[in-house]
Amino acid sequence: MAKSKFSAQEKLEVIQAYEKGNFSIKEVIEQYQISLSTFKDWRNKYNHLGLEGLQPSKSWTTYLKETKLQAVHDYLSGKYSLAEIIIRYGISSQSVLGTWIKQYNGQKDVKTTGKRVNRPMTKGRTTKLEERIFIARDCMENNKDYQGIAERYNVSYQQVHQWTKKYEEGGEDALRDRRGRVKPEAELTSEEKTALQMKKLEKDNERLRAENALLKKLEEIERRRE
Template identity: 50%
Template sequence: MSNRSHSIEFKLEVIQAYNQEMYSVRELCSKYQIHVTSLYEWIEKFEKAGKQGLVSSKKWRTYSDTLKEAAVTDYLSGSYSLHEVVRKYNISTKSVLRGWIKKYNSHRKLKDTGKGRTNSMAKGRTTTWEERKEIAIYCMKNGKNYQETADKYKVSYHQVYHWVKKYELDGAEALKDNRGRTKMESEWSPEEKIKVQMKRMEWENERLRAENEFLKKLEEIERRRK
Protein backbone atom coordinates (compact mmCIF):
# COMPACT_ATOMS: atom_id res chain seq x y z
CA MET A 1 0.00 0.00 0.00
CA SER A 2 1.11 3.56 -0.64
CA ASN A 3 2.74 5.55 2.19
CA ARG A 4 2.14 8.92 0.53
CA SER A 5 0.36 11.66 2.45
CA HIS A 6 -3.31 12.12 1.64
CA SER A 7 -5.35 15.30 1.35
CA ILE A 8 -8.41 15.99 3.47
CA GLU A 9 -10.55 15.72 0.32
CA PHE A 10 -9.16 12.27 -0.40
CA LYS A 11 -9.84 11.09 3.17
CA LEU A 12 -13.39 12.48 3.03
CA GLU A 13 -13.99 10.70 -0.27
CA VAL A 14 -12.86 7.39 1.23
CA ILE A 15 -14.99 7.85 4.35
CA GLN A 16 -18.00 8.78 2.22
CA ALA A 17 -17.54 5.65 0.08
CA TYR A 18 -17.29 3.60 3.27
CA ASN A 19 -20.45 5.11 4.78
CA GLN A 20 -22.39 4.64 1.56
CA GLU A 21 -21.46 0.94 1.56
CA MET A 22 -20.19 1.15 -1.99
CA TYR A 23 -17.48 -1.46 -1.32
CA SER A 24 -16.39 -3.97 1.29
CA VAL A 25 -13.50 -2.86 3.50
CA ARG A 26 -11.05 -4.97 1.49
CA GLU A 27 -12.35 -3.63 -1.84
CA LEU A 28 -12.24 -0.07 -0.54
CA CYS A 29 -8.65 -0.34 0.66
CA SER A 30 -7.61 -1.96 -2.62
CA LYS A 31 -9.37 0.69 -4.74
CA TYR A 32 -7.84 3.64 -2.87
CA GLN A 33 -4.51 1.91 -2.13
CA ILE A 34 -4.64 2.48 1.62
CA HIS A 35 -4.11 0.23 4.63
CA VAL A 36 -7.11 -0.88 6.68
CA THR A 37 -5.57 0.72 9.82
CA SER A 38 -5.47 4.08 8.00
CA LEU A 39 -9.13 3.70 7.07
CA TYR A 40 -10.20 3.03 10.66
CA GLU A 41 -7.97 5.83 12.00
CA TRP A 42 -9.60 8.32 9.60
CA ILE A 43 -13.08 7.12 10.56
CA GLU A 44 -12.30 7.41 14.26
CA LYS A 45 -10.78 10.89 13.88
CA PHE A 46 -13.69 12.07 11.72
CA GLU A 47 -16.25 10.81 14.26
CA LYS A 48 -14.41 12.61 17.09
CA ALA A 49 -13.53 15.94 15.45
CA GLY A 50 -15.16 16.06 12.02
CA LYS A 51 -13.18 17.43 9.07
CA GLN A 52 -10.68 19.14 11.38
CA GLY A 53 -9.68 15.75 12.77
CA LEU A 54 -8.38 14.76 9.33
CA VAL A 55 -5.95 17.67 9.08
CA SER A 56 -2.31 16.55 8.99
CA SER A 57 -0.03 18.66 11.15
CA LYS A 58 2.60 20.64 9.22
CA LYS A 59 4.53 21.54 12.38
CA TRP A 60 7.99 20.12 13.01
CA ARG A 61 7.55 17.33 15.53
CA THR A 62 9.99 17.15 18.43
CA TYR A 63 10.67 14.22 20.75
CA SER A 64 12.69 13.82 23.95
CA ASP A 65 15.39 11.18 24.31
CA THR A 66 13.31 9.54 27.05
CA LEU A 67 10.30 9.22 24.75
CA LYS A 68 12.44 7.75 21.98
CA GLU A 69 14.01 5.19 24.29
CA ALA A 70 10.65 4.21 25.78
CA ALA A 71 9.11 3.77 22.30
CA VAL A 72 12.02 1.68 21.02
CA THR A 73 12.06 -0.44 24.19
CA ASP A 74 8.33 -1.11 23.88
CA TYR A 75 8.71 -2.24 20.27
CA LEU A 76 11.75 -4.43 20.93
CA SER A 77 9.94 -6.10 23.84
CA GLY A 78 7.70 -7.78 21.26
CA SER A 79 4.55 -6.65 23.09
CA TYR A 80 3.64 -3.97 20.54
CA SER A 81 3.60 -3.64 16.77
CA LEU A 82 5.08 -0.61 14.96
CA HIS A 83 1.58 0.78 14.52
CA GLU A 84 0.75 0.37 18.22
CA VAL A 85 3.94 2.12 19.35
CA VAL A 86 3.42 4.98 16.89
CA ARG A 87 -0.11 5.45 18.17
CA LYS A 88 0.84 5.05 21.85
CA TYR A 89 3.58 7.72 21.73
CA ASN A 90 1.93 9.95 19.12
CA ILE A 91 4.88 9.58 16.70
CA SER A 92 4.38 11.17 13.30
CA THR A 93 5.19 8.13 11.11
CA LYS A 94 6.42 4.54 11.31
CA SER A 95 9.57 5.53 9.39
CA VAL A 96 10.52 7.91 12.22
CA LEU A 97 10.24 5.05 14.71
CA ARG A 98 12.20 2.71 12.41
CA GLY A 99 15.00 5.31 12.35
CA TRP A 100 15.18 5.34 16.15
CA ILE A 101 15.22 1.53 16.26
CA LYS A 102 18.05 1.39 13.72
CA LYS A 103 20.06 3.95 15.69
CA TYR A 104 19.40 2.14 18.98
CA ASN A 105 20.47 -1.22 17.53
CA SER A 106 23.65 0.43 16.25
CA HIS A 107 24.44 1.40 19.87
CA ARG A 108 24.13 5.10 19.06
CA LYS A 109 22.61 7.47 21.60
CA LEU A 110 19.01 8.60 21.09
CA LYS A 111 19.13 12.37 21.62
CA ASP A 112 16.48 15.05 22.07
CA THR A 113 15.20 16.28 18.71
CA GLY A 114 16.76 19.67 19.39
CA LYS A 115 15.56 23.25 19.29
CA GLY A 116 11.87 23.91 19.43
CA ARG A 117 11.01 21.34 22.08
CA THR A 118 7.62 21.85 23.71
CA ASN A 119 7.47 23.19 27.25
CA SER A 120 6.24 19.85 28.56
CA MET A 121 9.39 18.23 27.14
CA ALA A 122 11.81 20.92 28.21
CA LYS A 123 10.84 21.71 31.82
CA GLY A 124 8.54 20.59 34.56
CA ARG A 125 6.85 22.23 37.52
CA THR A 126 6.53 21.72 41.26
CA THR A 127 3.85 19.17 42.18
CA THR A 128 2.23 17.76 45.31
CA TRP A 129 2.23 14.08 46.27
CA GLU A 130 -1.48 13.85 45.40
CA GLU A 131 -0.80 15.30 41.96
CA ARG A 132 2.05 12.89 41.30
CA LYS A 133 -0.15 9.93 42.28
CA GLU A 134 -2.98 11.12 40.03
CA ILE A 135 -0.62 11.72 37.10
CA ALA A 136 1.12 8.34 37.42
CA ILE A 137 -2.17 6.45 37.66
CA TYR A 138 -3.70 8.38 34.75
CA CYS A 139 -0.65 7.64 32.58
CA MET A 140 -0.68 3.91 33.34
CA LYS A 141 -4.41 3.65 32.73
CA ASN A 142 -3.99 5.34 29.36
CA GLY A 143 -1.42 3.03 27.84
CA LYS A 144 1.58 4.87 29.33
CA ASN A 145 1.18 7.73 26.89
CA TYR A 146 3.76 9.90 28.66
CA GLN A 147 3.56 12.86 26.28
CA GLU A 148 -0.23 13.07 26.29
CA THR A 149 -0.16 12.90 30.11
CA ALA A 150 2.54 15.58 30.29
CA ASP A 151 0.48 17.87 28.06
CA LYS A 152 -2.71 17.25 30.05
CA TYR A 153 -1.16 18.02 33.45
CA LYS A 154 1.32 20.70 32.28
CA VAL A 155 4.38 18.84 33.55
CA SER A 156 7.46 17.52 31.74
CA TYR A 157 7.71 14.23 29.90
CA HIS A 158 10.66 13.24 32.13
CA GLN A 159 8.63 13.86 35.28
CA VAL A 160 5.79 11.63 34.13
CA TYR A 161 8.18 8.90 32.99
CA HIS A 162 10.02 8.74 36.31
CA TRP A 163 6.86 8.97 38.45
CA VAL A 164 5.38 6.00 36.61
CA LYS A 165 8.59 4.01 37.07
CA LYS A 166 8.65 4.81 40.79
CA TYR A 167 4.97 3.94 41.18
CA GLU A 168 5.49 0.61 39.40
CA LEU A 169 8.43 -0.26 41.61
CA ASP A 170 7.32 0.90 45.07
CA GLY A 171 3.75 2.17 44.78
CA ALA A 172 2.37 5.59 45.69
CA GLU A 173 4.65 5.95 48.73
CA ALA A 174 7.66 6.25 46.42
CA LEU A 175 6.22 9.51 45.07
CA LYS A 176 6.20 11.30 48.43
CA ASP A 177 9.73 12.56 47.95
CA ASN A 178 10.45 13.45 44.33
CA ARG A 179 14.17 13.96 44.96
CA GLY A 180 16.86 11.45 44.04
CA ARG A 181 17.10 9.15 41.07
CA THR A 182 14.95 6.21 40.04
CA LYS A 183 16.58 2.78 40.07
CA MET A 184 17.52 1.31 36.72
CA GLU A 185 15.93 -2.06 35.92
CA SER A 186 19.34 -3.73 36.19
CA GLU A 187 19.47 -2.61 39.85
CA TRP A 188 16.13 -4.15 40.84
CA SER A 189 16.05 -7.08 43.26
CA PRO A 190 14.18 -10.29 42.25
CA GLU A 191 11.28 -9.24 44.50
CA GLU A 192 11.14 -5.81 42.89
CA LYS A 193 11.15 -7.35 39.42
CA ILE A 194 8.22 -9.61 40.31
CA LYS A 195 6.32 -6.64 41.76
CA VAL A 196 6.82 -4.61 38.60
CA GLN A 197 5.87 -7.54 36.37
CA MET A 198 2.61 -7.94 38.30
CA LYS A 199 1.86 -4.24 37.93
CA ARG A 200 2.66 -4.35 34.23
CA MET A 201 0.32 -7.31 33.78
CA GLU A 202 -2.48 -5.35 35.47
CA TRP A 203 -2.03 -2.33 33.20
CA GLU A 204 -1.58 -4.56 30.13
CA ASN A 205 -4.90 -6.26 30.90
CA GLU A 206 -6.52 -2.83 31.13
CA ARG A 207 -4.95 -1.84 27.81
CA LEU A 208 -6.23 -5.01 26.15
CA ARG A 209 -9.72 -4.38 27.52
CA ALA A 210 -9.65 -0.88 26.05
CA GLU A 211 -8.48 -2.23 22.68
CA ASN A 212 -11.24 -4.85 22.71
CA GLU A 213 -13.79 -2.10 23.29
CA PHE A 214 -12.38 -0.24 20.29
CA LEU A 215 -12.60 -3.38 18.12
CA LYS A 216 -16.18 -3.95 19.25
CA LYS A 217 -16.98 -0.41 18.13
CA LEU A 218 -15.55 -1.12 14.70
CA GLU A 219 -17.45 -4.40 14.49
CA GLU A 220 -20.65 -2.55 15.36
CA ILE A 221 -19.97 -0.07 12.54
CA GLU A 222 -19.48 -3.03 10.19
CA ARG A 223 -22.76 -4.65 11.32
CA ARG A 224 -24.68 -1.41 10.75
CA ARG A 225 -23.37 -1.32 7.19
CA LYS A 226 -24.69 -4.81 6.36
Protein backbone atom coordinates (compact mmCIF):
# COMPACT_ATOMS: atom_id res chain seq x y z
CA MET A 1 0.00 0.00 0.00
CA ALA A 2 1.38 3.41 -0.95
CA LYS A 3 2.36 5.74 1.87
CA SER A 4 0.02 8.72 1.99
CA LYS A 5 2.27 11.18 3.83
CA PHE A 6 6.03 11.72 4.07
CA SER A 7 7.82 14.02 6.48
CA ALA A 8 10.32 16.55 5.13
CA GLN A 9 13.19 14.38 6.38
CA GLU A 10 11.78 11.28 4.69
CA LYS A 11 11.41 13.16 1.41
CA LEU A 12 15.03 14.29 1.73
CA GLU A 13 16.14 10.68 2.26
CA VAL A 14 14.33 9.68 -0.93
CA ILE A 15 16.06 12.45 -2.88
CA GLN A 16 19.47 11.61 -1.44
CA ALA A 17 19.02 7.91 -2.21
CA TYR A 18 19.01 8.89 -5.89
CA GLU A 19 21.54 11.74 -5.80
CA LYS A 20 24.14 9.63 -3.96
CA GLY A 21 23.98 7.14 -6.82
CA ASN A 22 22.60 4.31 -4.71
CA PHE A 23 19.49 3.85 -6.85
CA SER A 24 18.14 4.84 -10.25
CA ILE A 25 14.98 6.97 -10.43
CA LYS A 26 12.96 3.88 -11.35
CA GLU A 27 14.30 1.98 -8.35
CA VAL A 28 13.61 4.94 -6.03
CA ILE A 29 9.96 5.40 -7.01
CA GLU A 30 9.37 1.62 -6.81
CA GLN A 31 11.13 1.31 -3.45
CA TYR A 32 9.23 4.21 -1.85
CA GLN A 33 5.98 3.63 -3.78
CA ILE A 34 5.67 7.14 -5.18
CA SER A 35 4.99 8.43 -8.69
CA LEU A 36 7.63 9.89 -10.97
CA SER A 37 5.91 13.28 -10.91
CA THR A 38 5.91 13.26 -7.09
CA PHE A 39 9.64 12.53 -7.02
CA LYS A 40 10.31 15.34 -9.51
CA ASP A 41 8.17 17.74 -7.45
CA TRP A 42 10.12 16.98 -4.28
CA ARG A 43 13.46 17.33 -6.03
CA ASN A 44 12.56 20.63 -7.72
CA LYS A 45 11.27 22.13 -4.47
CA TYR A 46 14.35 20.99 -2.57
CA ASN A 47 16.68 22.44 -5.21
CA HIS A 48 14.88 25.81 -5.10
CA LEU A 49 13.76 26.07 -1.46
CA GLY A 50 15.89 23.61 0.51
CA LEU A 51 14.37 21.54 3.32
CA GLU A 52 11.68 24.22 3.80
CA GLY A 53 10.24 23.30 0.41
CA LEU A 54 9.70 19.71 1.55
CA GLN A 55 7.64 20.61 4.60
CA PRO A 56 4.06 19.25 4.48
CA SER A 57 1.39 21.87 3.95
CA LYS A 58 -0.37 22.72 7.22
CA SER A 59 -3.51 24.02 5.57
CA TRP A 60 -5.54 23.89 2.39
CA THR A 61 -4.08 26.17 -0.24
CA THR A 62 -6.37 28.56 -2.07
CA TYR A 63 -5.57 29.23 -5.73
CA LEU A 64 -7.35 32.24 -7.17
CA LYS A 65 -8.70 32.01 -10.71
CA GLU A 66 -6.40 34.82 -11.82
CA THR A 67 -3.35 33.03 -10.41
CA LYS A 68 -4.27 29.77 -12.14
CA LEU A 69 -4.78 31.47 -15.49
CA GLN A 70 -1.52 33.41 -15.19
CA ALA A 71 0.36 30.19 -14.35
CA VAL A 72 -1.14 28.44 -17.38
CA HIS A 73 -0.34 31.39 -19.66
CA ASP A 74 3.26 31.45 -18.41
CA TYR A 75 3.60 27.75 -19.19
CA LEU A 76 2.08 28.06 -22.65
CA SER A 77 4.33 31.02 -23.44
CA GLY A 78 7.35 28.73 -23.22
CA LYS A 79 9.29 31.25 -21.10
CA TYR A 80 9.27 29.11 -17.96
CA SER A 81 9.65 25.42 -17.13
CA LEU A 82 7.10 23.54 -15.03
CA ALA A 83 9.47 23.68 -12.06
CA GLU A 84 9.91 27.45 -12.35
CA ILE A 85 6.15 28.04 -12.56
CA ILE A 86 5.51 25.87 -9.50
CA ILE A 87 8.03 27.89 -7.47
CA ARG A 88 6.87 31.19 -8.98
CA TYR A 89 3.23 30.71 -7.95
CA GLY A 90 3.66 28.46 -4.90
CA ILE A 91 1.81 25.54 -6.53
CA SER A 92 1.81 22.31 -4.52
CA SER A 93 2.78 19.95 -7.36
CA GLN A 94 3.20 19.50 -11.11
CA SER A 95 0.04 17.41 -11.22
CA VAL A 96 -1.98 20.38 -9.90
CA LEU A 97 -0.58 22.62 -12.61
CA GLY A 98 -1.18 19.88 -15.17
CA THR A 99 -4.86 19.77 -14.19
CA TRP A 100 -5.20 23.53 -14.76
CA ILE A 101 -3.55 23.24 -18.18
CA LYS A 102 -5.91 20.42 -19.19
CA GLN A 103 -8.93 22.43 -18.04
CA TYR A 104 -7.73 25.46 -19.97
CA ASN A 105 -6.97 23.51 -23.14
CA GLY A 106 -10.33 21.74 -22.84
CA GLN A 107 -11.98 25.17 -22.67
CA LYS A 108 -13.35 24.42 -19.20
CA ASP A 109 -13.89 27.20 -16.69
CA VAL A 110 -10.90 27.60 -14.38
CA LYS A 111 -12.25 28.51 -10.96
CA THR A 112 -10.82 29.56 -7.61
CA THR A 113 -10.19 26.44 -5.51
CA GLY A 114 -9.28 25.64 -1.92
CA LYS A 115 -10.72 26.08 1.54
CA ARG A 116 -8.31 28.37 3.36
CA VAL A 117 -6.39 31.39 2.20
CA ASN A 118 -2.70 31.48 3.10
CA ARG A 119 -1.86 34.55 5.17
CA PRO A 120 1.27 36.50 4.31
CA MET A 121 4.26 35.80 6.52
CA THR A 122 5.50 38.51 8.86
CA LYS A 123 8.66 36.88 10.26
CA GLY A 124 10.12 35.56 7.00
CA ARG A 125 11.83 32.23 6.39
CA THR A 126 15.20 30.81 5.41
CA THR A 127 15.97 30.90 1.68
CA LYS A 128 18.72 29.90 -0.74
CA LEU A 129 20.61 32.37 -2.93
CA GLU A 130 18.94 31.10 -6.13
CA GLU A 131 15.49 31.69 -4.65
CA ARG A 132 16.34 35.21 -3.46
CA ILE A 133 17.57 36.10 -6.95
CA PHE A 134 14.44 34.62 -8.54
CA ILE A 135 12.13 36.51 -6.16
CA ALA A 136 13.97 39.83 -6.58
CA ARG A 137 13.79 39.57 -10.38
CA ASP A 138 10.11 38.64 -10.25
CA CYS A 139 9.39 41.64 -8.01
CA MET A 140 11.14 44.00 -10.40
CA GLU A 141 9.26 42.53 -13.36
CA ASN A 142 5.96 43.07 -11.52
CA ASN A 143 6.36 46.79 -10.75
CA LYS A 144 7.72 46.07 -7.26
CA ASP A 145 4.51 44.57 -5.91
CA TYR A 146 6.22 43.64 -2.63
CA GLN A 147 3.12 42.36 -0.86
CA GLY A 148 1.90 40.35 -3.82
CA ILE A 149 5.32 38.76 -4.33
CA ALA A 150 5.61 38.03 -0.59
CA GLU A 151 2.30 36.16 -0.63
CA ARG A 152 3.21 34.33 -3.83
CA TYR A 153 6.46 32.91 -2.42
CA ASN A 154 5.40 32.65 1.23
CA VAL A 155 8.06 35.07 2.49
CA SER A 156 7.76 38.35 4.37
CA TYR A 157 7.21 41.79 2.86
CA GLN A 158 10.46 42.96 4.46
CA GLN A 159 12.44 40.14 2.86
CA VAL A 160 11.12 40.93 -0.62
CA HIS A 161 11.79 44.65 -0.19
CA GLN A 162 15.32 44.05 1.09
CA TRP A 163 16.26 41.49 -1.58
CA THR A 164 14.92 43.66 -4.40
CA LYS A 165 16.78 46.74 -3.16
CA LYS A 166 20.03 44.79 -2.74
CA TYR A 167 19.68 43.20 -6.17
CA GLU A 168 19.13 46.60 -7.80
CA GLU A 169 22.16 48.08 -6.10
CA GLY A 170 24.64 45.18 -6.20
CA GLY A 171 23.30 42.40 -8.41
CA GLU A 172 23.37 38.71 -7.47
CA ASP A 173 26.44 38.99 -5.25
CA ALA A 174 24.59 41.42 -2.95
CA LEU A 175 22.07 38.68 -2.10
CA ARG A 176 24.65 36.25 -0.75
CA ASP A 177 24.35 35.34 2.93
CA ARG A 178 27.36 36.98 4.54
CA ARG A 179 26.71 35.88 8.11
CA GLY A 180 29.97 34.70 9.62
CA ARG A 181 32.09 36.64 7.09
CA VAL A 182 35.03 38.45 8.66
CA LYS A 183 35.12 42.11 7.64
CA PRO A 184 38.39 43.53 6.31
CA GLU A 185 39.92 46.01 8.75
CA ALA A 186 39.28 48.87 6.30
CA GLU A 187 35.51 48.25 6.59
CA LEU A 188 35.42 48.31 10.40
CA THR A 189 33.96 51.21 12.33
CA SER A 190 35.93 52.78 15.22
CA GLU A 191 33.73 50.90 17.72
CA GLU A 192 34.32 47.60 15.91
CA LYS A 193 38.07 48.24 15.82
CA THR A 194 38.10 48.92 19.57
CA ALA A 195 36.12 45.75 20.25
CA LEU A 196 38.49 43.77 18.04
CA GLN A 197 41.52 45.13 19.92
CA MET A 198 39.93 44.20 23.25
CA LYS A 199 39.37 40.65 22.03
CA LYS A 200 42.99 40.43 20.89
CA LEU A 201 44.17 41.64 24.32
CA GLU A 202 41.96 39.08 26.05
CA LYS A 203 43.38 36.30 23.88
CA ASP A 204 46.95 37.50 24.50
CA ASN A 205 46.33 37.58 28.26
CA GLU A 206 44.79 34.15 28.15
CA ARG A 207 47.78 32.82 26.22
CA LEU A 208 50.22 34.39 28.74
CA ARG A 209 48.32 32.86 31.66
CA ALA A 210 48.51 29.47 29.99
CA GLU A 211 52.24 29.87 29.34
CA ASN A 212 52.87 30.93 32.95
CA ALA A 213 50.89 28.00 34.26
CA LEU A 214 52.91 25.67 32.05
CA LEU A 215 56.20 27.16 33.24
CA LYS A 216 55.16 26.74 36.88
CA LYS A 217 54.23 23.14 36.18
CA LEU A 218 57.61 22.48 34.56
CA GLU A 219 59.43 24.14 37.49
CA GLU A 220 57.52 21.97 39.92
CA ILE A 221 58.46 18.84 37.99
CA GLU A 222 62.13 19.89 37.96
CA ARG A 223 62.10 20.47 41.74
CA ARG A 224 60.72 17.01 42.31
CA ARG A 225 63.56 15.51 40.29
CA GLU A 226 66.24 17.24 42.40
